[in-house]
Amino acid sequence: MTVIDSSPVRIPADSDHPPLSLLTCGPGGGHPLPEGRDHYTISEVAQVTGLTAHTLRWYERIGLMPHVDRSHTGQRRFRNRDLDWLALVGKLRLTGMPVADMVRYAELVREGEHTFEARQELLEETRRAVRARIEELRDTLAVLDYKIDVYADARRASERF
Structure with missing residues:
Protein backbone atom coordinates (compact mmCIF):
# COMPACT_ATOMS: atom_id res chain seq x y z
CA MET A 1 0.00 0.00 0.00
CA THR A 2 1.33 3.42 -0.94
CA VAL A 3 0.75 5.90 1.85
CA ILE A 4 0.53 9.59 1.21
CA ASP A 5 1.72 10.51 4.68
CA SER A 6 2.21 9.03 8.11
CA SER A 7 -0.60 10.91 9.88
CA PRO A 8 -2.93 8.81 12.06
CA VAL A 9 -5.37 8.61 9.16
CA ARG A 10 -3.69 6.85 6.30
CA ILE A 11 -5.15 7.28 2.85
CA PRO A 12 -3.73 4.94 0.22
CA ALA A 13 -2.68 6.77 -2.92
CA ASP A 14 -4.56 5.98 -6.12
CA SER A 15 -6.67 3.12 -4.76
CA ASP A 16 -9.40 4.98 -2.92
CA HIS A 17 -9.91 8.25 -4.68
CA PRO A 18 -8.85 9.57 -8.02
CA PRO A 19 -6.85 12.77 -8.20
CA LEU A 20 -8.62 16.09 -8.01
CA SER A 21 -8.10 16.60 -11.73
CA LEU A 22 -10.52 13.72 -12.40
CA LEU A 23 -13.12 14.71 -9.83
CA THR A 24 -12.99 18.53 -9.85
CA CYS A 25 -14.02 20.49 -6.78
CA GLY A 26 -16.92 22.77 -6.28
CA PRO A 27 -19.87 23.78 -8.36
CA GLY A 28 -19.04 23.92 -12.02
CA GLY A 29 -15.60 22.45 -11.45
CA GLY A 30 -14.37 24.86 -8.80
CA HIS A 31 -11.29 26.99 -9.03
CA PRO A 32 -7.90 25.79 -10.22
CA LEU A 33 -5.35 25.10 -7.51
CA PRO A 34 -2.14 27.13 -7.44
CA GLU A 35 0.81 25.29 -8.96
CA GLY A 36 3.40 23.94 -6.56
CA ARG A 37 1.34 24.35 -3.38
CA ASP A 38 0.29 21.73 -0.91
CA HIS A 39 -0.97 23.77 2.04
CA TYR A 40 -4.24 25.67 2.08
CA THR A 41 -6.20 27.58 4.69
CA ILE A 42 -9.79 26.70 5.44
CA SER A 43 -10.95 29.80 3.54
CA GLU A 44 -8.94 28.77 0.46
CA VAL A 45 -10.44 25.28 0.62
CA ALA A 46 -13.90 26.76 1.00
CA GLN A 47 -13.33 28.83 -2.13
CA VAL A 48 -12.01 25.87 -4.14
CA THR A 49 -14.67 23.39 -3.05
CA GLY A 50 -17.70 25.63 -2.66
CA LEU A 51 -18.17 24.27 0.87
CA THR A 52 -18.41 26.60 3.84
CA ALA A 53 -15.79 26.65 6.57
CA HIS A 54 -18.55 25.48 8.92
CA THR A 55 -19.20 22.43 6.71
CA LEU A 56 -15.49 21.62 6.51
CA ARG A 57 -15.20 21.74 10.31
CA TRP A 58 -18.34 19.58 10.62
CA TYR A 59 -16.92 17.01 8.19
CA GLU A 60 -13.83 16.80 10.35
CA ARG A 61 -15.85 16.54 13.57
CA ILE A 62 -18.06 13.68 12.34
CA GLY A 63 -15.15 11.69 10.94
CA LEU A 64 -15.88 12.27 7.27
CA MET A 65 -12.73 14.30 6.76
CA PRO A 66 -9.40 12.60 7.39
CA HIS A 67 -6.94 14.09 9.84
CA VAL A 68 -6.20 17.67 8.81
CA ASP A 69 -2.76 18.99 9.70
CA ARG A 70 -2.51 22.01 11.98
CA SER A 71 -0.04 24.87 11.99
CA HIS A 72 1.89 25.74 15.15
CA THR A 73 -0.93 28.19 15.93
CA GLY A 74 -3.60 25.51 15.57
CA GLN A 75 -4.98 26.64 12.20
CA ARG A 76 -6.03 23.90 9.83
CA ARG A 77 -3.61 23.32 6.95
CA PHE A 78 -5.30 21.34 4.22
CA ARG A 79 -3.19 19.45 1.71
CA ASN A 80 -3.82 18.33 -1.86
CA ARG A 81 -4.80 14.87 -0.58
CA ASP A 82 -7.50 16.55 1.54
CA LEU A 83 -8.83 18.35 -1.53
CA ASP A 84 -8.83 15.06 -3.45
CA TRP A 85 -10.81 13.47 -0.63
CA LEU A 86 -13.27 16.38 -0.51
CA ALA A 87 -13.79 16.08 -4.25
CA LEU A 88 -14.68 12.41 -3.80
CA VAL A 89 -17.02 13.27 -0.92
CA GLY A 90 -18.67 15.85 -3.19
CA LYS A 91 -19.29 13.20 -5.82
CA LEU A 92 -20.67 10.81 -3.20
CA ARG A 93 -23.01 13.59 -2.02
CA LEU A 94 -24.24 14.03 -5.59
CA THR A 95 -25.15 10.35 -5.67
CA GLY A 96 -27.47 10.89 -2.73
CA MET A 97 -25.37 8.68 -0.47
CA PRO A 98 -26.41 9.30 3.14
CA VAL A 99 -23.83 11.06 5.31
CA ALA A 100 -23.74 8.04 7.61
CA ASP A 101 -22.67 5.86 4.67
CA MET A 102 -20.03 8.40 3.66
CA VAL A 103 -18.67 8.37 7.21
CA ARG A 104 -18.71 4.57 7.16
CA TYR A 105 -16.77 4.61 3.88
CA ALA A 106 -14.21 6.99 5.43
CA GLU A 107 -13.88 4.67 8.43
CA LEU A 108 -13.31 1.71 6.13
CA VAL A 109 -10.61 3.61 4.24
CA ARG A 110 -8.85 4.38 7.51
CA GLU A 111 -9.02 0.72 8.54
Missing part, protein backbone atom coordinates in the same frame (compact mmCIF):
# COMPACT_ATOMS: atom_id res chain seq x y z
CA GLY A 112 -6.92 -0.33 5.59
CA GLU A 113 -6.79 -2.75 2.68
CA HIS A 114 -8.63 -5.56 4.46
CA THR A 115 -11.82 -3.49 4.02
CA PHE A 116 -11.68 -3.38 0.21
CA GLU A 117 -14.61 -5.79 -0.11
CA ALA A 118 -16.82 -3.79 2.28
CA ARG A 119 -15.94 -0.55 0.46
CA GLN A 120 -16.73 -2.14 -2.88
CA GLU A 121 -20.10 -3.35 -1.59
CA LEU A 122 -20.97 0.10 -0.26
CA LEU A 123 -20.06 1.74 -3.57
CA GLU A 124 -21.91 -0.91 -5.60
CA GLU A 125 -25.03 -0.33 -3.50
CA THR A 126 -24.72 3.39 -4.18
CA ARG A 127 -24.23 2.74 -7.90
CA ARG A 128 -27.44 0.66 -7.96
CA ALA A 129 -29.32 3.53 -6.31
CA VAL A 130 -27.86 6.04 -8.79
CA ARG A 131 -28.85 3.86 -11.75
CA ALA A 132 -32.38 3.53 -10.39
CA ARG A 133 -32.55 7.31 -9.99
CA ILE A 134 -31.29 7.80 -13.55
CA GLU A 135 -34.11 5.55 -14.80
CA GLU A 136 -36.63 7.55 -12.76
CA LEU A 137 -35.26 10.75 -14.29
CA ARG A 138 -35.44 9.28 -17.81
CA ASP A 139 -39.10 8.42 -17.24
CA THR A 140 -39.72 11.90 -15.85
CA LEU A 141 -37.97 13.46 -18.84
CA ALA A 142 -40.16 11.45 -21.21
CA VAL A 143 -43.27 12.82 -19.47
CA LEU A 144 -41.92 16.37 -19.71
CA ASP A 145 -41.06 15.92 -23.39
CA TYR A 146 -44.56 14.61 -24.05
CA LYS A 147 -46.23 17.53 -22.25
CA ILE A 148 -44.00 20.07 -24.02
CA ASP A 149 -44.93 18.51 -27.37
CA VAL A 150 -48.64 18.66 -26.47
CA TYR A 151 -48.38 22.38 -25.70
CA ALA A 152 -46.29 23.07 -28.79
CA ASP A 153 -48.81 21.22 -30.98
CA ALA A 154 -51.70 23.12 -29.35
CA ARG A 155 -49.92 26.45 -29.92
CA ARG A 156 -49.24 25.61 -33.58
CA ALA A 157 -52.87 24.57 -34.06
CA SER A 158 -54.15 27.80 -32.54
CA GLU A 159 -51.83 29.88 -34.73
CA ARG A 160 -53.38 28.33 -37.86
CA PHE A 161 -56.77 29.77 -37.03
